[in-house]
Amino acid sequence: MNKILFRPEGQIAKVPDGTLLSEAITRAGILFNLPCGGQGRCGRCKVIVELGDFKRRETSRLSSIELEQGYALACQTTIHSDLQVFIPPQEAIVRKLPSEKAAAEIPTLSIVCDWQSNPTIRKFFLTIEPPSLSDNTTDFERLKRELARQHGIKDLAANLPMLRKLAGTLRESETKGQGWQVTAVLEMGTWVEEDALPRLVDLRPGDTTERRLAVAVDIGTTSNVVYLVDQASGQFVDSAAAYNAQISCGEDVISRILYARKEGGLQHLQRLVVQTINKLLQELAERNQIDLSEIYHMTVAGNTTMMHLFLALDPSFIRLEPYIPTVNHPLPVRASELGLHICPEATVDCLPGTGAYVGGDITAGVLSSEMFQAQELTLFIDVGTNGEIVLGNADWLIACACSAGPAFEGAGVRSGMRATVGAIEEAWINADTYESTCRVIGDVAPRGICGSGMISLLAEMFITGVVDKSGHLNRSLDTPRVRVGDHGPEYVVVWAKETQTRKEDIVLTEVDISNLIRAKGAIYAGFSVLTKSVGIDLADVEQVLIGGAFGQYIDIEKAIQIGLMPDMPWERFKYLGNTSVLGAFTALLCPDMRREAVEIAKKMTYLELSADNRFMEEFTSALFLPHTDTMSFPSVMRLLDKKATP
Amino acid sequence: MPIAVEIPKEKWTGRIREITLGATADEGGTRKKTVTVGGESTLPFLTFEGEIPNPPVVALEIQDRYPDDWSTVLKDAWGDVLNDPAAWATRAEEYGADIIALKLQSAHTEGDNTDAAHAVDTVKSVLAATGLPLIVYGPGQPEKDNEVLVAVAEATTGERIALGNCEDKNYRTIVAAALANNHLVIAKSPIDVNLAKQLNILISDMRLELDRILMDPTTGALGYGLEYVYSVMERLRIAGLTGDKMTQQPMICTVGEEAWRTKESKVNEGVPTAWGDWERRSKNWEALTATTLLQSGADIVVLRHPESVARVKETVASLLAQ
Known part of the structure; x- marks a missing residue:
């Protein structure tokens, strides 16, 4: 056994020879992120081995100076003696969560629906005569009898856990001189x-019919959002958001799928996301003074991989051709089966998806954006690591997903970072001096560039x-800002002396730019193939709806300039924010809309781009600023002409 | 009963650009004749449908050093002139070439690594030896290409030499040299319609007129991707004829270099007897590759074997004859 001492905090782990350093860090109980899931690709799990014998499997992410200083990637380094390891602070997750802005406005249902008739969860207050020698009907029959007599509910089902509670709760509800007074919580049918x-979901002493609490959840790859809703009043009550704790096991869906294949990996990921949701529920409970066990219904939206991990379904085959999920529309499950801290008997409904890369979050988007009722030809896009695109209107829907890569999330870019404090979110370049100015999240000295900053910067550079x-x-x-650095030609956005660390210049390298162009090219190619597949010209699209947490920070003007978005009048674009949680909210409140969600998922044609040879052609065509087909970007061309002839 | 059949005719809205290589004394150069390519308003050889004002032409490749890596079939055909680019150029003109394509191979860093001054001397001697327009290629190494081609461009101002190759990652220097000295450039892209178009856009963004850009979509010899190249060239041509201004450049194909690199042309030992006579086979390989690519829109084919000139020209003439 080797003894590993971790500085600066002094934790200790004892591990056998050949153990991965990342494994030892976890064993020492240190919270440590592996953004790429331990593949050695992102280079963000750097540690410094100060003493001892170790082997690096992969070093391409480390510079020669770093190698000399003992830097190693925790996920790619094996232990071969006692070690002393220094763990530098990792990029703290302190970003302004997308929901912070959204939380300020109270979300309401944009869709008109009759949410009051036929609610899923109903509460009935009952006064029941306790049994006697002359009336020896069983507790359950007695409950049924009174439900029928007082509320016209003809029949009732109850699971074993409820039956187990029955005798105690009923007697606990004895009110002096009035018999038993209880509230029965019933689920009136399910999604399927x-x-x-x-079905008897809960039984509580006294009258609790005043409110019927439920929650809508969005499980994003990056962040999770919970909406607390009162189904009795149809009102949104409160929301909470946090990073998906699975991030420590990989930043994108593919890394997570790879992580899930490790021993115990899938269960670990399932626990992490449930922990995140439970933490958010706890936060909501404290703030709103509610008892979590009074939450009787939950709807969940998320991409197909996230749903698999939430339910601990094997996600492996989502990654491999021909990309097959275990299920698109999972049957309702009980909260207790998943370890969620709401009423154990509460039903958890997952919004149905369409395919491996067009999941329930997209169904939710189409639902909450009202696209499924739109007369106008609509393009819906959810921009993230994966760009999901839906085209259509009330009559038809076709969807595709394109892998944009993590560039917009700040990964795979030299000075890239997530949209946390210290990230450059907008940049301007002077056309005569090529000097730059930036706006930084949190008004502090910059540390790096986030996705919206990169779009802005690239547009300005172009x-x-x-x-x-x-x-x-x-x-x-x-200009000294354009130079050839260690990683090839680059543009210096901020000189080291003006950055937070004062150590390194913040740069955008030619390799970064090529990654960004690939990312935007993939999304634009998705638009092109989708519209061409139905014989429509992109210019005929009447409205473009932008969903997704990242989406709302995209500057349309800049996005058009680099060819990420089609060149059309700005008023055709509409930001919708987190359409996934809004969709879950809609389905939660309104059984009709739940039915619509199923219809949407069924109706949506899934176009598999990897099986479409037009995609490569469109992709190469889009790997240009703004696009090889310059005629499709008239406003950008006019701008360039104007710059050329002052 | 005879039935009148009307051949359907395609009406194209676009036209390929006309590009003139070489400049006479009146035009600021020293060439005895110039060569104009392009101008088609129809697909290759469909004279009944549109105009083909300038038939495709043939360039013969010469090098500034003895090509010891060439097939003996080629070496025997050319003989002594291989040691002297000027003599080689004169001989190529005698064989009927329309253009001389001079490759400055000696500048290659892994070869003789000759310098810019040497390149200028060679080009001047070739210009003196022939009255035909010139194409001048660097050794194919970005830095070395830039070094020798800039020197050549400056020393031969006004000659309208086609300088090659400009590629996606290395075009600025060569384009700037062409721009300043009234030359043309060859834009070479790796067998892709979009990439070819993108490079044309990048070059024209530097304000070089489009009628000074030839495009080389990259050639694959018979049996080595010819059908792929054919298809890409055909699509480029159709895009141009449909009105896409950035694909209306005449196309140049380095047929000789590719055809003489194939196993079928290069070796004769250990090959099946069914392959037949080596010399005949290798000459056919070049001619067949050339005539195929002419069918897909090539405007200039660069060849290596002297006899190929007449064979290709004969094919062109017969295809253009009604």
């Missing part, structure tokens, strides 16, 4: 079986001629 027997249409830096410009 609308006319199922009413319009001012710092890069040409193929994304290559123009090295003949008279």
Whole structure:
């Protein structure tokens, strides 16, 4: 056994020879992120081995200076003696959560629906005569009898856990001189079986009919959001958001799928996401003074992989051709089966998805954006690591997903970071001097560039001629900011002395630019193939709805300039924010809309881009600023012409 | 009963750009004749449908050093002139070439690594030896290409030499040299319609007129991706004829280099007897590759074997004859 001492905090782990350093860190109980799921690709789990014998399997992410200083990637380094390891602080997750802004406004249902008739959860207050020698009916029959007599509920089903509670709760509800007074909580049918027997979900002493609490949840790959809803009043009550704790096991869905294949990995991921949701529920309970066990219904939206991990279904085959999920529309499950801290008998409904890469979150988007009722030809896009795109209107829907890669999330880019405090979110470049100015989240000295900052920066570099249409830096410009660095040609956005760490210049390298162009190219190619597959011209799209947490920070003007979004009048674009949780909210409140969600998922045609040879063609065509087909970007061309002839 | 059949005709809205290589004394150069390519308003050889004002032409490749890596079939055909680019150029003109394509191979860093001054001397001697327009290629190494081509461009101002190759990652220097000295450039892209178009856009963004850009979509010899190249060239041509201004450049194909690199042309030992006579086979390989690519829109084919000139020209003439 080797003894590993972790500095600066002094934790200790004892591990056998050959153990991965990341494994030892976990065993020492240290919270440590493996953004790429331990594949050695992201280079963000750097630690410094100060003493001892170790082997690095992979070093391509480390510079020669770092190697000399003892830096190693925790997920790619094996232990071969006692070690002393220094763990530098990792990028703290302190970003302004997307919901912070959204929370300020109270979300309401945009859709008109009759949410009051036929609610799923109903509460009935009952006064029951306690049994006697002359009336020896059983507790359950007695409850049924009174439900029928007082509320016209003909029949009732109850699971074993409820039956076990029955005798105690009923007697506990004895009110002096009035007999038993209880509130029965009934689930009136489920998503899959609308006319199922009413099911006893909870039984509580006294009258609790005033409110019927439920929650809508969005399980995003990056962040999770919970909406607390009162089904009695149809009102949104409160919301809470946090990072999905699974991030420590990989930042994107593919990394998570790979992590799930490790021994115990899937269960670990399932626990992590449930922990995150429970933490948010706890936060809501404290703030709103409610008892979590009074939450009787939960709807969940998320991409297909997130739903698999939430339910601990094997996600492996989502990643492999021909990309098959275990299920698109999981049957309702009980909260207790998943370890959720709401009423154990409460039903958890997952919004149905369409395919491996067009999941319930997209169904939720189409639902909450009212796209499924739209007369106008609508393009819905959820921008993230994966770009999901839906085209259609009330009559038809076609969807595809394209892998944009993690560039917009700040990964795979030299000075990239998530949209946390210290990230450059907007940049401007002076057309004469090529000097830059930036706006930084939190008004502090910058540490890196986040996705919206990259879009903004690339657009500025392009319009001012710092890069040409193929994304290559123009090295003949008279500015020290364009130079050849250790990682090839680059543009210095912020000099080291003006950054937070004062150590390294914040740069955008030619490789970064090429990654960004690939990311935007993939999404634009998705639009093109989707519209062409139904014989429609992109220009005929009447409205573009942008969903997703990242989406709301995209500057449309800049996004058009780099060819991420189609060149059309700005008023055709509409930001919707987190459409996933809104969709879950809609389905939670309104059984009709739940039915619509199923219809949407069924109706949506899934276009598999990897099986479509047009995609590569469109992709290459989109790997240019703004696009090889310059005629499709008239406003950008006019702008360039104007710059060329002052 | 005879039935009148009307051949359907496609009406194209676009036209391929006309590009003139070489400049006479009146035009600021020293060439005895110039060569104009392009101008088609129809697909190759469909004269009944549109205009083909300039038939495709043939360039012969010469090098500035003895090509010891060439097939003996080629070496025997050319003989002594291989040691002297000027003599080689004169001989190529005698064989009927329309253009001389000079490759400055000696500048290659892994070869003789000759310098810019050497390149200028060679080009000047070739210009003196022939009255035909010139194409000048660097050794194919970005830095070395830039070094020798800039020097050549400056020393031969006004000659309208086609300088090659400009590629996606290395075009600025060569384009700037062409721009300043009234030359043309060859834009070479790796067998892809979009990439070819993108490079044309990048070059024209530097304000080089489009009628000074030839495009080389990259050639694959018979049996080595010819059908792929054919298809890409055909699509480029159709895009141009449909009105896409950035694909209306005449196309140049380095047929000789590719055809003489194939196993079938290069070796004769250990090959099946069914392959037949080596010399005949290798010459056919070049001619067949060339005539196939002419069918998909090539405007200039660069060849290596002297006899190929007449064979290809004969094919062109017969295809253009009504």
